[in-house]
Amino acid sequence: MDAQVHELDALVVGAGFGGIYMLHKLRNEQGLDAVAIDKAGGVGGTWYWNKYPGALSDSESFVYQYSFDRDLYTDTPWKTKFVRQPEILEYLNGVVDRYELRDHIQLETGMVSAEFDESAGMWTVRTDRDVTYRSRFLVTGLGLLSATNLPKFPGMESFEGSLVHTGAWPEDLDVTGKRIGVIGNGSTGNQVITATAPIVGHLTSFQRTAQYSVPAGNRVLTEQEQQAIKDNFEANWDQVRNSGLAMGFVESTLEMGTVSDAERERIFEEAWNEGGGFCFMFKTFGDIATSEEANEEAAKFIRNKIAQIVTDPETARKLTPTDLYARRPLCDSGYYETFNRPNVSLVNVKENPITKVVDKGIVTADGTLHELDVLICATGFDAVDGNYVRTDIRGRNGQTLKEHWSDGPTSYLGVATSGFPNMFMILGPNGPFTNLPPSIETQVEWISDAIAHVLADGKEWIDVKPDVEHEWTETCIDIANQTLFPKSPSSWIFGANIPGKKRAVMFYLGGLKEYRTIGGAEAAAGYQSFATKADALTPVS
Numbered sequence: 069m070d071a072q073v074h075e076l077d078a079l080v081v082g083a084g085f086g087g088i089y090m091l092h093k094l095r096n097e098q099g100l101d102a103v104a105i106d107k108a109g110g111v112g113g114t115w116y117w118n119k120y121p122g123a124l125s126d127s128e129s130f131v132y133q134y135s136f137d138r139d140l141y142t143d144t145p146w147k148t149k150f151v152r153q154p155e156i157l158e159y160l161n162g163v164v165d166r167y168e169l170r171d172h173i174q175l176e177t178g179m180v181s182a183e184f185d186e187s188a189g190m191w192t193v194r195t196d197r198d199v200t201y202r203s204r205f206l207v208t209g210l211g212l213l214s215a216t217n218l219p220k221f222p223g224m225e226s227f228e229g230s231l232v233h234t235g236a237w238p239e240d241l242d243v244t245g246k247r248i249g250v251i252g253n254g255s256t257g258n259q260v261i262t263a264t265a266p267i268v269g270h271l272t273s274f275q276r277t278a279q280y281s282v283p284a285g286n287r288v289l290t291e292q293e294q295q296a297i298k299d300n301f302e303a304n305w306d307q308v309r310n311s312g313l314a315m316g317f318v319e320s321t322l323e324m325g326t327v328s329d330a331e332r333e334r335i336f337e338e339a340w341n342e343g344g345g346f347c348f349m350f351k352t353f354g355d356i357a358t359s360e361e362a363n364e365e366a367a368k369f370i371r372n373k374i375a376q377i378v379t380d381p382e383t384a385r386k387l388t389p390t391d392l393y394a395r396r397p398l399c400d401s402g403y404y405e406t407f408n409r410p411n412v413s414l415v416n417v418k419e420n421p422i423t424k425v426v427d428k429g430i431v432t433a434d435g436t437l438h439e440l441d442v443l444i445c446a447t448g449f450d451a452v453d454g455n456y457v458r459t460d461i462r463g464r465n466g467q468t469l470k471e472h473w474s475d476g477p478t479s480y481l482g483v484a485t486s487g488f489p490n491m492f493m494i495l496g497p498n499g500p501f502t503n504l505p506p507s508i509e510t511q512v513e514w515i516s517d518a519i520a521h522v523l524a525d526g527k528e529w530i531d532v533k534p535d536v537e538h539e540w541t542e543t544c545i546d547i548a549n550q551t552l553f554p555k556s557p558s559s560w561i562f563g564a565n566i567p568g569k570k571r572a573v574m575f576y577l578g579g580l581k582e583y584r585t586i587g588g589a590e591a592a593a594g595y596q597s598f599a600t601k602a603d604a605l606t607p608v609s
């Protein structure tokens with residue numbers, strides 16, 4: 069049977085923070101015939117999928133939300149410094165209902181392919197359901213930490229217990245009293261290990277690279293703090309939009325070399341006690357991410373803390389990182405302390421690799437069988453472009469996005485890529501590296517304005533010029549190379565965590581303020597970095 073074909077002004081793919089706000093802008097503000105689809109069984113994106121115990125934001129709650137509607141902000145009931153996954157999911161469901169979007173979101177509907185018909189100026193999007201969309205605009209909010217990375221160990225299919233990825237956590241999985249193994253100790257592994265250790269029978273952490281982590285310092289905010297957050301709405305969001313990381317604090321410009329050793333340690337100690345990974349890395353000093361000497365001092369401080377916290381010297385040795393402190397900074401709710409528990413053990417898989425998975429658990433090179441009821445892969449994501457290259461997206465002249473990105477994913481401003489007219493990405497490659505809701509809002513508003521511009525001008529489509537995309541890519545590379553982040557061996561920020569994936573710069577590290585200035589100037593100048601259908605039809609003389 070042929071699929072039903074729905075004609076639309078705009079199709080939004082993804083119903084996370086990005087897709088939800090996009091749908092609101094297009095339907096409720098512009099009055100367009102717009103629909104969103106998501107392959108998930110509910111809205112919420114990241115916060116629908118990542119239901120593992122301990123899932124918590126590491127952006128502070130007062131900036132990990134939308135700011136476009138002051139009433140929504142005032143009504144948000146969060147009372148803790150960081151916010152737990154169930155609360156974020158409830159919030160996003162509330163947003164969908166508040167703006168009457170639910171009837172316009174088609175769940176359990178995955179985009180399988182998208183093809184641009186150049187003569188008609190329309191996208192045809194096929195789904196894994198009995199429905200096809202033909203839409204003038206295609207806005208993708210596929211998520212940058214959404215396509216899961218499941219490692220392949222020999223024998224994995226023979227495991228008789230539950231094998232789960234944290235990014236697709238089954239709601240009914242109860243680990244209480246069970247023997248669990250956790251592969252991975254990034255932000256997610258750190259959270260799931262710390263949250264489950266007190267309730268499981270035994271926990272084995274299979275760690276490849278030790279990580280630097282500082283306390284989150286999560287706590288209930290006082291009544292006065294909660295009131296101040298609401299009262300200072302304008303000032304806070306003004307600060308966020310005019311900062312680099314959009315994290316809600318003023319980033320330090322203090323160079324570490326200008327203070328005494330005692331002052332440096334005092335600043336670190338204060339940050340350790342206050343909590344927060346981004347605060348520790350960026351609120352203390354301005355050069356931890358750019359100067360190897362400053363970076364080493366911060367790393368040394370955390371290494372000393374690990375030595376003080378972890379009682380068994382051999383466990384402490386395994387938990388102590390020796391490389392640069394140059395990944396997305398982690399924070400925790402007692403991660404290192406967890407390894408003092410009698411029911412927790414640590415395997416360093418660089419020293420003692422996983423050789424195979426068998427029916428009863430994991431076998432390591434030393435011949436030990438680690439018996440497990442549940443094997444948790446906290447092994448991260450095929451970040452940024454993962455969901456894009458897993459879908460057959462074809463632009464002008466039938467070129468696929470995968471072909472266009474064969475040397476690594478590129479874009480202009482993280483929102484548009486050349487050869488894919490009227491397709492706009494939310495958090496596409498080389499968008500800002502920040503606390504994400506403010507960047508999402510910036511991009512959604514920019515895309516919304518661009519769509520309005522195309523409609524108002526009677527243009528059929530716009531398509532970013534290749535040289536502009538190239539220049540933006542070079543800008544992103546130049547900025548990244550001024551930091552220590554590219555020196556980190558397996559960070560998802562550069563696509564270096566996926567076997568076989570080409571390493572590439574995938575973020576604009578120039579900060580939200582600068583990003584907003586550049587995007588704003590582009591719009592004010594009438595989108596001159598974009599060609600139109602008329603340009604494409606005009607022969608080059």
Ligand code: FAD
Pocket residue numbers: 081082083084085086087105106107108112113114115116118123124125126127132177178179180209210211212213214256455459494495502503504505508
């Ligand atoms: P997502 O929320 O990832 O939504 C994308 C949606 O697209 C998904 O629902 C997916 O099902 C859908 N989709 C993908 N492909 C298809 C397809 N082909 N067809 C149909 N649907 C599709 N960011 C921060 O700034 N601060 C934090 O503290 C923070 N904590 C995080 C913690 C975890 C555990 C994770 C995984 C991420 C965290 N992030 C954090 C990043 C987080 O992803 C963003 O903050 C934000 O939620 C992204 O929203 P989004 O709408 O762009 O994408």
Ligand code: NA7
Pocket residue numbers: 213219220251252253254255256257274275276277396417446447448449558560565
């Ligand atoms: P990350 O930060 O990519 O961490 C993944 C972890 O999984 C990390 O410890 C990896 O070790 C480990 N890993 C991945 N593959 C393997 C294999 N094959 N064997 C052993 N260990 C492996 O993902 P997260 O989900 O923790 O966090 C991603 C972001 O989501 C985070 O920044 C937040 O923004 C939310 P490695 O360090 O590569 O040696």
